[in-house]
Amino acid sequence: xxxTRREILQTLRMTExxxxxxxxxxxxxxxxxxxxxxxxxxxxxxxxxxxxxAAALPSTVTQVADDLGIRVANRxxxxxxxxxxxxxxxxxxxxxxxxxxxxAAGEMGFDFVGGYSALVHAGFTDADRALIASMPExxxxxxxxxxxxxxxxxxxxxxxxxxxxxxxxxxxxxLRTQDRGSIGCAKFVVFANAVEDNPFMAxxxxxxxxxxxxxxxxxxxxxxxxQAIRRAGPCDLRELENVIKxxxxxxxxxxxxxxxxVADRLGVPFGIVDLSLAPTPELGDSVxxxxxxxxxxxxxxCGTTAALALLTDAxxxxxxxxxxxxxxxxxAFIPVSEDAAMIAAAREGALTLEKxxxxxxxxxxxxDMVAVPGDTSEDVLSGFIADELAIGVINHKTTAVRVIPAxxxxxxxxxxxxxxxxxxxxxxxxxxxxxxxxxxGGQIPAPITSLRN
Amino acid sequence: MDxxxxxxxxxxxxxxxLPQSATEEAAAAVVADLIPLVESAGEPGQEAExxxxxxxxxxxxxxxxxxxxxxxxxxxxxxxxVDINQTLVHGNFAMMVIxxxxxxxxxxxxxxxxxxxxxxxxxxQVYCQYEDIMRAVNRI
Numbered sequence: 322x323x324x325t326r327r328e329i330l331q332t333l334r335m336t337e338x339x340x341x342x343x344x345x346x347x348x349x350x351x352x353x354x355x356x357x358x359x360x361x362x363x364x365x366x367x368x369x370x371x372x373x374x375a376a377a378l379p380s381t382v383t384q385v386a387d388d389l390g391i392r393v394a395n396r397x398x399x400x401x402x403x404x405x406x407x408x409x410x411x412x413x414x415x416x417x418x419x420x421x422x423x424x425a426a427g428e429m430g431f432d433f434v435g436g437y438s439a440l441v442h443a444g445f446t447d448a449d450r451a452l453i454a455s456m457p458e459x460x461x462x463x464x465x466x467x468x469x470x471x472x473x474x475x476x477x478x479x480x481x482x483x484x485x486x487x488x489x490x491x492x493x494x495x496l497r498t499q500d501r502g503s504i505g506c507a508k509f510v511v512f513a514n515a516v517e518d519n520p521f522m523a524x525x526x527x528x529x530x531x532x533x534x535x536x537x538x539x540x541x542x543x544x545x546x547x548q549a550i551r552r553a554g555p556c557d558l559r560e561l562e563n564v565i566k567x568x569x570x571x572x573x574x575x576x577x578x579x580x581x582x583v584a585d586r587l588g589v590p591f592g593i594v595d596l597s598l599a600p601t602p603e604l605g606d607s608v609x610x611x612x613x614x615x616x617x618x619x620x621x622x623c624g625t626t627a628a629l630a631l632l633t634d635a636x637x638x639x640x641x642x643x644x645x646x647x648x649x650x651x652x653a654f655i656p657v658s659e660d661a662a663m664i665a666a667a668r669e670g671a672l673t674l675e676k677x678x679x680x681x682x683x684x685x686x687x688x689d690m691v692a693v694p695g696d697t698s699e700d701v702l703s704g705f706i707a708d709e710l711a712i713g714v715i716n717h718k719t720t721a722v723r724v725i726p727a728x729x730x731x732x733x734x735x736x737x738x739x740x741x742x743x744x745x746x747x748x749x750x751x752x753x754x755x756x757x758x759x760x761x762g763g764q765i766p767a768p769i770t771s772l773r774n
Numbered sequence: 775m776d777x778x779x780x781x782x783x784x785x786x787x788x789x790x791x792l793p794q795s796a797t798e799e800a801a802a803a804v805v806a807d808l809i810p811l812v813e814s815a816g817e818p819g820q821e822a823e824x825x826x827x828x829x830x831x832x833x834x835x836x837x838x839x840x841x842x843x844x845x846x847x848x849x850x851x852x853x854x855x856v857d858i859n860q861t862l863v864h865g866n867f868a869m870m871v872i873x874x875x876x877x878x879x880x881x882x883x884x885x886x887x888x889x890x891x892x893x894x895x896x897x898x899q900v901y902c903q904y905e906d907i908m909r910a911v912n913r914i
Binding site: 323324326328329330332333335336337387388389390391571574575577578582 | 827829831856857859861863868870872882883886901902903904905906907908910911912
């Protein structure tokens with residue numbers, strides 16, 4: 322036989338039994354040519370362009386997925402950072418544009434569009450300020466729009482004014498969406514070293530150096546990796562890394578194939594495969610479970626950071642060989658509310674925010690989908706965000722914070738968002754004051770390692 | 775000569791040379807006759823690109839008539855079987871069939887729907903995938 326029985330059955334086991342799916346096929350679309358002094362006109366141009374370019378994506382993806390017998394969980398759009406689309410720089414202008422983007426996405430059947438974003442790592446334009454000021458209203462009045470702010474980079478340092486602005490914005494958004502567990506905050510992420518070709522939400526946007534339209538693919542597959550580790554039994558760490566690498570290779574090959582086929586059929590260039598392990602709340606689809614399969618009693622135990630470092634690095638090594646171009650965030654995500662084992666660990670107190678912060682030094686992104694008490698002050702939130710972004714700035718890696726200061730909720734309770742966003746236990750946050758530091762404002766200058774020329 | 779015509783010619787030769795009580799010598803004679811024919815067929819070339827291979831996997835509780843149920847569907851649509859393998863995995867029936875859709879009287883979706891329907895009738899699971907996925911996962 323062209324393929325052995327074993328090969329066919331193994332492939333089928335991966336696609337049918339181990340929750341393997343392609344997490345997202347994301348179309349990046351340049352909107353910089355949609356600007357207009359009149360925000361109404363800019364919104365109409367955006368609506369027209371999105372519906373012209375993206376309408377065929379969902380059905381094309383469905384067809385390719387069906388041909389290959391692979392599930393593709395999400396179809397999404399990433400747009401140019403909206404702060405860069407020229408219009409009158411007032412918050413109301415961006416709210417008007419946001420409603421057109423939300424409408425276009427809804428009509429075409431997309432669940433999320435990323436790119437309601439501002440890049441302010443070295444300072445603000447008038448448009449950036451207006452866009453950030455509009456976020457509470459946009460995040461509470463739209464369903465599908467995801468938003469981000471890049472507040473730091475290894476080249477420019479950390480914009481603390483932006484961090485404080487984001488903290489205040491999150492508090493207001495939490496208040497405005499309090500009837501739904503402060504869900505508005507779950508659609509926003511603040512970055513250091515944001516990447517321009519990330520296909521995953523909430524942080525996706527279409528970078529300014531990318532082509533007019535492009536297809537990116539985000540793969541996943543913690544379930545497949547977990548089963549492979551369990552089958553490998555009590556092998557040593559070098560062998561364990563090998564098992565993960567081989568599995569990552571297979572997973573990424575499928576993502577590459579899907580991306581090429583979709584891009585071909587749409588006549589659009591293929592961008593990158595982001596080979597991140599992205600969990601869902603479903604049992605057996607958890608990064609925490611992978612760590613526990615490696616030999617930890619619970620995620621958060623001593624050894625967790627080392628295990629996660631091995632996992633993230635092995636994913637990259639295996640995946641990099643399997644795709645024509647690897648990009649995005651690539652590694653392993655550790656979003657608490659979207660991961661069954663992480664939820665359990667946080668509930669039991671095994672996983673604390675401090676341990677998570679350490680883990681983010683070696684994972685692919687950062688403190689993701691963590692809920693903290695609603696009475697956490699703006700200053701404490703600012704310090705919390707600044708700590709995480711500083712890790713990224715100094716270490717030349719992407720870090721991010723997606724935190725939900727759940728309005729009216731206390732540590733030990735939990736908020737449920739439903740669907741992919743899952744359920745977040747409210748975690749204890751250290752409430753000691755950092756006001757004297759964060760209120761100084763200004764920019765933490767770029768690290769010495771930025772001088773690389 | 776395309777592969778289909780080649781297959782028909784091969785079958786003709788087999789019928790001519792091999793009675794039901796065929797011996798090893800008779801088989802050797804068939805091979806001798808076949809070699810020049812295969813050589814004249816040349817490289818598959820363009821033809822290979824037109825082949826659309828689909829992998830059908832059937833799994834379920836073993837009972838009689840499963841192979842027949844599915845080969846009947848394939849014959850009905852003129853779908854060419856390239857390779858077939860049937861076994862029991864932990865006592866369960868498992869069959870893997872590689873078929874070529876070039877020249878079939880249906881497309882992928884049509885075949886998939888027909889096979890799924892038949893799968894329900896005989897109480898087994900049917901998976902239908904283009905071969906590309908196997909190549910991506912199992913071949914460098």
